[in-house]
Amino acid sequence: MTKHHTRRELIGASPINSELVDYLNQARSPSHNQLAPCVALIGCDGSGKSTLARDLVSLLNRNINTRSVYLGLGTGDFGRRIAKLPLVGGVVSRFLQNKASKAHEGRDKRLPGLATALAMFGLSLTRRHRFREALKYRKKGVQIVTDRYPQAELAGGFDGPGLNSARKGSPLVEYLARREQSIYRQMAAYQPTVIIRLNVDVDTALARKADHERALLEKKIAVLPTLSFAGARIVDIDATRPYGDVLASTLAVLQRFGLRA
Ligand SMILES: Nc1ncnc2c1ncn2[C@@H]1O[C@H](COP(=O)(O)OP(=O)(O)OP(=O)(O)O)[C@@H](O)[C@H]1O
Ligand SMILES: [Mg+2]
Numbered sequence: 001m002t003k004h005h006t007r008r009e010l011i012g013a014s015p016i017n018s019e020l021v022d023y024l025n026q027a028r029s030p031s032h033n034q035l036a037p038c039v040a041l042i043g044c045d046g047s048g049k050s051t052l053a054r055d056l057v058s059l060l061n062r063n064i065n066t067r068s069v070y071l072g073l074g075t076g077d078f079g080r081r082i083a084k085l086p087l088v089g090g091v092v093s094r095f096l097q098n099k100a101s102k103a104h105e106g107r108d109k110r111l112p113g114l115a116t117a118l119a120m121f122g123l124s125l126t127r128r129h130r131f132r133e134a135l136k137y138r139k140k141g142v143q144i145v146t147d148r149y150p151q152a153e154l155a156g157g158f159d160g161p162g163l164n165s166a167r168k169g170s171p172l173v174e175y176l177a178r179r180e181q182s183i184y185r186q187m188a189a190y191q192p193t194v195i196i197r198l199n200v201d202v203d204t205a206l207a208r209k210a211d212h213e214r215a216l217l218e219k220k221i222a223v224l225p226t227l228s229f230a231g232a233r234i235v236d237i238d239a240t241r242p243y244g245d246v247l248a249s250t251l252a253v254l255q256r257f258g259l260r261a
Contacts, residue, residue, distance in 0.1 A: 035138040035190075036064075037259050040071075040149035040232075042159075043198030044220045046208035047239045048246060052198070053147040055247055056254070059261040065142045069134040072148035072159055073123050111169025111177055120162035121176045124183055131187050143259060149192060151227050152184035158223050160184060191232040194257045196250055197224065198239035233257075 039056065041049040053068040060066040111117060127150060134144050148159050155164035161184045163177035200208075205217045228234075235253050239246050251261055 035135070036141045036143050037257065038134070038138055038144040038146060038192040039254060039257075039259060040146045040192040040195045040229075041198060042149055042195055042224070042229075043239060044200055044202075044205050044217055044224060045212055046205035046217070047198035047200045048208075048243065049147045049198060051243070052196075052247065052250060053145045056145045056250065056261075059251070060143055060145070060254075060259060063260055066145065067134075067137055067142055068145045068147060069130055069137075070147045071127060071130060071134070071150060073127055109167060111163055111167045111173045114170065114173055117163055117169070117173040117176050121180055124162060124180050128183050128187060131190075135190065146192065149195060149229060150184055150187040151229050152181065152188040153227055153229075154223065155181070158220065158227065188230040191230060193233075193259070194253065195229055195232050195234045196253060197234050197236050198246070199224075199236055200239050204240045 041053055041056075043049050050070075053070075057066050057068045112120070131150065134146060138144055151158065151160050153160060155161045155166075161177070161180045163173070163180050165174075165177040165181040167177070168174065169177065200221070202214060202218050202221055205221070206212060206214055209217075237246060237249050237253070241249075254261070
């Protein structure tokens with residue numbers, strides 16, 4: 001069993017002992033004791049994250065103050081908004097698309113030039129800003145549902161750093177890459193209470209997001225199970241099922257982790 005399998009749990013597997021969950025929550029980090037619960041929804045484009053985030057917030061918010069926070073950037077709806085920005089929009093969104101499609105392939109061996117690196121770094125700062133907003137809410141007792149979650153394990157898309165700090169570039173760009181990597185490490189160190197991983201096959205994803213590129217979706221689907229999110233608890237949900245079933249399964253998991261609708 002690999003490291004990132006250790007805390008994983010499959011729907012339908014034996015139920016987690018709730019005392020053990022409480023103990024693990026307390027043991028992980030003292031600062032987590034003061035934070036309201038946070039559910040992170042991850043999954044390939046078209047897996048239903050945004051739809052589920054919206055519905056979970058309206059259900060959970062009936063009892064306890066709950067908000068959703070979008071923590072992605074790049075190839076989702078946020079990416080399409082970036083593409084519409086004047087001046088930098090085209091360049092940045094093309095770079096993001098390229099990064100995502102080249103990740104893992106080793107084709108793009110060097111770091112980009114300063115302008116692109118600064119744009120990437122700026123986007124990561126925007127993500128960190130939203131991450132900090134979410135933390136502030138959690139400190140105030142507001143439950144959070146995140147649409148995506150940052151990870152520090154894989155650069156070049158997949159909600160990780162945009163710049164690969166292992167690659168060579170100009171000294172300033174290498175510095176930005178190292179800084180960006182450390183920003184992602186800091187964010188990933190705050191584990192959500194539970195990560196809901198919405199699994200879909202590529203045909204389902206494409207049927208729901210017809211304008212997306214099949215190869216890119218296939219890559220995302222392949223990468224997703226390899227990310228451990230710093231050892232956070234991950235529960236797999238089969239998101240190819242009818243939406244009502246996906247919502248009901250997710251609510252049942254959240255209930256087990258102390259979030260009530
Ligand atoms: N279980 C489901 N069954 C059928 N349709 C679904 C299901 N879940 C979501 N959808 C539909 O699929 C489409 C894509 O869903 P959504 O935008 O929530 O995906 P996403 O994971 O947020 O994608 P992205 O990463 O691109 O933002 C929406 O039209 C949504 O209504
Ligand atoms: Mg979405």
